[in-house]
Amino acid sequence: MDGATSNPELGSVIAGVDGSKPARQATLWAAAEAARRKRPLHIVYGADTDTRALFFSVESLERVRQAGRELLDSTAAAVTEQFPGLPVNTEFSRSAPVPSLHRSAGLHGTIVVGSRGAGGFNTLMLGSVGLKVAAGAKTPVIVVRGIDNGAESGVVLAAVRDEHDLDTTRYAAREAELRKGSLRLLHVWSILQSAGSVVSFLDDVKEIAGEHVHHLNAVADQVREEFPDLTVQVQAEKSTSVAGVLVEASHQTDLLVMGGRRSPSYLGRTLGHATHSLLHHAHCPVQLIARHQHEHGSGS
Template sequence: MEGTTSSLELGSVIVGVDGSASARRAVLWAAQEAVRRGRPLHVVYGADTDGRALYASAQSIEGVRVAGRELLDLTARTVKERFPGLRVDTEFSRSGPVESLHRSAGLHGTIVVGSRGIGGFGSLMLGSVGLKVAAGARTSVVIVRGAEESAETGVVLAAIRDEHDLPCARYAAREAELRKSSLRLLHVWNILQSVGEVVTLLDDVEEIASQHVHHLNAVAHRIREEFPDLSVQADAEKSVSVAGILVEATQHADLLVMGGRRSPGYLGPTLGRVTHTLVHHAHCPVQLVPRHHHEHGRQS
């Protein structure tokens, strides 16, 4: 994503359904996002019938197919009633929901999931299938959180650690442009990063703080250059809980955009501690933008 500007295209919108209230809400959020982007909405039901074929009866498998297609048809009708001009495509996948959503999104689409599922077969419950979708994605993922009828704040929030988060900030800036909102870049640094650094931090907090502000300002400067018509606010805060400050900040935002993947070198795809907290406790939808090769050795 390096080198992109305000012409950044955010890609198609793919949403997973499972029949839960949370997934229905995610569908409507995804539909609105597709309208903003001028893209079709792609609705996916991952039935995992291939995985069950060895031990489920043919009648049971057929029941899943019928129920899945009925859910897709109902979802498409509901979306078209709310968004008459939006093109809605549906996909019944024989694969599981995680594989189905990743495949449908490719490298450029945005996957949208609800914050909770119905549990059991075919669910998209964050903490199980939904969490795997977010952790293993190679493209952007949105977890739709927050109060269902909350008033819009007109703010897109981006969590920024350093200059490596410039692609994430660009993504957030484009989202803010589409919403005709302002962008808030928020950098939070932990004053007690490690036991070995405590004395240094206490002796030289001002110098360390200025270094953190420098990283934030460098990103803010680039964003203001690339998005000259966008209102950009840059804030740096120190705390013993990075996640706590970010969760609190989401009360005053319509969307949080942050780097979403712990760097390579860990066993299996996973989310860092801060990210994990946000996808479970944020007060607004959370958009996770994968980090890439330059993120070795960092956590979030």
């Protein structure tokens, strides 16, 4: 465990809009996040006119441009009305939404997207643009879900697998500090994956549980040292469904922070099974922190 303090830089906030209600709600949520960070909000509309130019008339392209700019203006006005002191700027991009958002985020920006785009068909499911943004991002991405479910709890939840999640947990700690709330670290381990067989599980259950708790406590101790004023709670659970436990835990959470697993065999470069499930079914906004290429594993 690296003992050096590595406070993550929470950069500007970039919100993608497409005219849908979830995107508008996500943009207002992003504005509140930008205000907490004391950073500007950058609103992006990816019109994809470069591709459409091959198939659309000049008049049709002009209508697309006009609609996009009107959408940006109206969204910025709605943000300014609720957050009058927040610096807001807009960008009409000729590229598609996904590369537009990735480019706008640069090295340190946080991308915020809604839980469903204009072409979505189910309010529970993440739209294809949001999924691609999350899968390919090299900077943090927040998918805004569950913001109509009640008052804020003041709790930020970090999903912790092992010490490789220390950087992810640092991001969660910074978010908890900004909210003047508390941080909850949750580690979920699969019984059968850890044991290998029923026989070994029955023989070694205490040793296996102790090993998992050790990894969790190591992360918690480091975070407490780096964020001494922050209340940090730890919880370890055994289950056959990591995603199921995290989805249930998201009921009492303002923000769930987790690492985006780099698994080339599943949905692009970053999304594993548990991550994918959380993005579709969590009851609160989910923040993904891109993992480094040298970190392995396919759990979340």
